Amino acid sequence: MPPSAGIDADATTGDPPTDAARRYYLWTIGCQMNQADSRRLAEALEARGYAASRRPEDADVLILNTCVVRQSAEDKVVGRLSSLEPLARDPEHRRILLVMGCIVGDAVELSARFRDVDGFFAPSDVQGLLSYLDGRHGEGQLSGPLRAVQVSEMVPISYGCDHHCTYCIITERRGPQQSRPLSDILAEARDLVSRGAREITLLGQNVDAYGSDLDDGVDLADVLAAVHEIPGLLRLRFLTSHPREMSQRIIDAAAQLGKVCPSWELPVQAGDDAVLRRMARGYTIDRYRDVVARIRAAIPGAAINTDIIVGFCGETEEQFERTLELARELRFDQVHIAAYSVRTGTAAATWPDDVPPEEKERRRLALESLQTEITGEINARLRGRTVEILVEDRQRGRWRGRTASNKLVFFDDPADWRGRLARVRITWTGPWSMIGDVETDDGH
Ligand code: SAH
Numbered sequence: 001m002p003p004s005a006g007i008d009a010d011a012t013t014g015d016p017p018t019d020a021a022r023r024y025y026l027w028t029i030g031c032q033m034n035q036a037d038s039r040r041l042a043e044a045l046e047a048r049g050y051a052a053s054r055r056p057e058d059a060d061v062l063i064l065n066t067c068v069v070r071q072s073a074e075d076k077v078v079g080r081l082s083s084l085e086p087l088a089r090d091p092e093h094r095r096i097l098l099v100m101g102c103i104v105g106d107a108v109e110l111s112a113r114f115r116d117v118d119g120f121f122a123p124s125d126v127q128g129l130l131s132y133l134d135g136r137h138g139e140g141q142l143s144g145p146l147r148a149v150q151v152s153e154m155v156p157i158s159y160g161c162d163h164h165c166t167y168c169i170i171t172e173r174r175g176p177q178q179s180r181p182l183s184d185i186l187a188e189a190r191d192l193v194s195r196g197a198r199e200i201t202l203l204g205q206n207v208d209a210y211g212s213d214l215d216d217g218v219d220l221a222d223v224l225a226a227v228h229e230i231p232g233l234l235r236l237r238f239l240t241s242h243p244r245e246m247s248q249r250i251i252d253a254a255a256q257l258g259k260v261c262p263s264w265e266l267p268v269q270a271g272d273d274a275v276l277r278r279m280a281r282g283y284t285i286d287r288y289r290d291v292v293a294r295i296r297a298a299i300p301g302a303a304i305n306t307d308i309i310v311g312f313c314g315e316t317e318e319q320f321e322r323t324l325e326l327a328r329e330l331r332f333d334q335v336h337i338a339a340y341s342v343r344t345g346t347a348a349a350t351w352p353d354d355v356p357p358e359e360k361e362r363r364r365l366a367l368e369s370l371q372t373e374i375t376g377e378i379n380a381r382l383r384g385r386t387v388e389i390l391v392e393d394r395q396r397g398r399w400r401g402r403t404a405s406n407k408l409v410f411f412d413d414p415a416d417w418r419g420r421l422a423r424v425r426i427t428w429t430g431p432w433s434m435i436g437d438v439e440t441d442d443g444h
Contacts, residue, residue, distance in 0.1 A: 022137065024050045025059035027080055030067025032239070033124065033203050034101055036154040038065045041126045043147045045133075056087055059095065061133065066101035068169060070341035077103050081114055088116040096136060100129055102173040105345065123174045124159050146195065151392045151419045152235075152402075153197040155188050156180065157223060158204035162212070163242070165269075166280045167309060169343035170205060177206065179214050182223060189227050198419050199235040199390055200227060207238045208245035221253035228257045234421060235390055235404065239265035240307075244282040246291050255298040262299045263333075263406040266291065267307035271323030275315055280347070285326065292330055303333035303405035310367060311360030312340045313351040320363050327370055333378055333405065335371045339364050372431045379407065379429040386425045386439060391417040399438075408433040415440075 024045050028038040041063070042052065053059040062084050068074040081099065088097035100121040104110065107120040121129045160174040189200050202223065204210055210220040220238065227236055236259045241250075243266060254260045266288075270276050273284050295302050308323060327335060339360040342353050355363075389401035389409045398410040399417050401424075410433060411424050417438070424436035 021049055021051045022061060023053040023059045024061040024063060025053045025056040026063045026065065027056075028065040029073060029076055029080075030065070030069065030101065032154050032201065033156060033159075033205070034065050034067060036156050036203055037100075037124050037126055039153070041065070041129065044126065044130050046147050048130075048133075056084055056095075060093075061096045061098065062087065063098045063100070063129070066099060066103040068102045068173070068343070070338060070343075072341070074103065081117070085114065085116040088118070096133070098129055098132070100125060102170060105173055124156070149192050149195045149197045151197065151390065152199040152201065153192045154201045154203050155185060155192070156203045157185050157207060157220075157238075158210050158213075161205035162209065163206065163244075163282065164280055164347070166278065166347040167312060167340060167343065169346055172345050174205065177204075177209060177213050179204075179210050179212070181214070182216075182218050182226060185223060186226055186230075189233070190230055193230050193232045196419060198233065199237065200230075200233060202227065202236070202238040204238075205240065206242040206245060208241050208247065208250055212245075219247075219249065221247075221249045224250075224253045224257055224260055228259050233259060236260045237263065237406075241266045243268065243288045243291050248294065251294055251298050261404040261406065262302040263404065264295055264302060264304050265306075266295075266304055268326065269307060269309050270312065270315070270319070271308075271326035272315075272319040275312055275319050278314065278348075279309075279312065285322075289330070301405070303407075304330065305334040305336070305406070306332050307336045307338070308367065309338050309340050310363040311355035313348055313353055313355070315340075315355055315363075324367060324370060327367065327374065331374050331378065332371065333407075334375060335367065337364055337367050337371070376429075376431040379431060379434060382407075382426045382434060383429050384426065386423050387436070389422050389424055391420055391422050393418060410435050411438045413438045 026038055026042055028034055046052065050061070056062050064077065064080060066077040068077065084097060088095050096118050097116055098119045098121065099117050100123065102123050104120045104122050110120050111117065119129070119132050158177055158179040160177045161171045162177045164171055192200065207220055210223060211218045224236065224238065227233070236257070241264055268288050269279055269281055271285060276284065292304055295304065310320060310323070340355070342349050387403045387409065389403055391399050391401040393400055398412055400408065400410055401422065402408055409424055409426070411422070423439040425439060426434050426436040428435040
């Protein structure tokens with residue numbers, strides 16, 4: 001594990017007990033793992049009797065769950081932290097300020113920089129943060145009401161990553177892979193489904209390598225098969241996949257298990273072998289093509305989503321052109337595009353960041369406009385067709401859900417569709433979402 005639980009500024013001064021419910025403010029940024037950690041944290045806090053507060057001013061405990069994958073995320077975290085520090089030192093209302101997530105590397109350096117922070121906790125160290133609060137406030141009786149769960153919930157299956165991609169700070173901050181035992185994963189998934197979740201997304205930095213650090217021989221295919229059997233569960237997803245560890249066993253399991261959605265998060269990062277080598281990704285474009293072909297052969301119509309970094313150190317115009325060609329050739333359903341951002345502490349940070357910012361932006365826009373066109377075409381093929389969506393919630397008066405291939409669909413209907421599967425005839429499509437009419441059992 002990464003350097004763990006935190007610097008504790010003044011653990012010796014226990015706060016006086018009070019009768020009023022304490023309130024917490026939780027701010028989260030970053031990947032699904034952070035969102036899942038925050039959900040677990042909020043649930044544990046509410047079970048201890050803390051009430052959620054929307055405004056930091058009204059809270060007694062301020063918690064930031066942070067991301068530093070790119071400079072832009074780090075800037076937001078630092079901005080938020082700076083705006084909360086005055087609240088933490090307000091003499092009228094002293095508040096506890098706690099920071100967890102990927103900004104927490106060198107806690108000693110951080111505590112010198114952010115003096116009003118009471119504690120820093122490693123990424124996913126929900127337990128460490130809770131123990132700290134228990135120490136400050138007393139353990140409290142586990143009396144609070146159980147939090148409402150969402151239709152679609154996420155369950156971490158492994159933390160950390162054994163790859164050392166040269167651009168990536170996450171592997172340094174989260175440390176080597178630690179897979180959770182299957183029994184823990186199942187207990188959490190069963191609990192969520194019993195409380196109303198209908199879709200579970202299994203999370204890991206590299207889900208395909210799940211179990212390689214355990215000695216029980218269990219792999220992702222086994223986890224999928226076990227979670228699949230939970231009664232009441234309608235859909236099962238998993239992310240993020242790594243092209244290097246993706247096995248035929250995983251592809252076959254996904255193809256055979258009916259609840260596993262035909263949607264893959266398979267980051268390629270670049271379309272050129274030399275760039276991939278410098279990124280230390282551990283595969284070639286041919287290997288990537290082969291994985292995509294095997295997924296598409298086993299699961300016709302499977303959606304393939306990817307991540308791409310443009311403007312990595314030394315990326316030439318020609319190498320970038322190969323990324324565009326690959327996007328044209330493989331026709332991804334979605335591409336998450338990022339301009340390369342230097343992260344101190346990574347191998348690539350010691351190399352010249354030699355693609356100028358305006359050139360990175362030009363490449364980002366070129367790939368984005370190509371991909372918007374492709375995604376638009378893929379979605380347009382659904383016009384006039386009926387798709388099955390799992391309805392998650394209502395947004396601006398419309399029901400919102402996703403197809404199994406993870407495409408966003410909206411429809412209007414007076415009935416309560418939350419948590420149900422709806423058959424929707426698509427009437428309008430765009431690159432980001434679609435609209436349709438729900439088909440009801442009586443044929444309307
Ligand atoms: N484990 C995943 C990635 C997690 S980070 C994987 O195997 O790729 C999410 C995405 O952020 C990455 O896929 C990458 O596209 C992007 N990213 C990571 N580090 C970055 C950096 N230094 N600059 C720009 N984008 C970055």
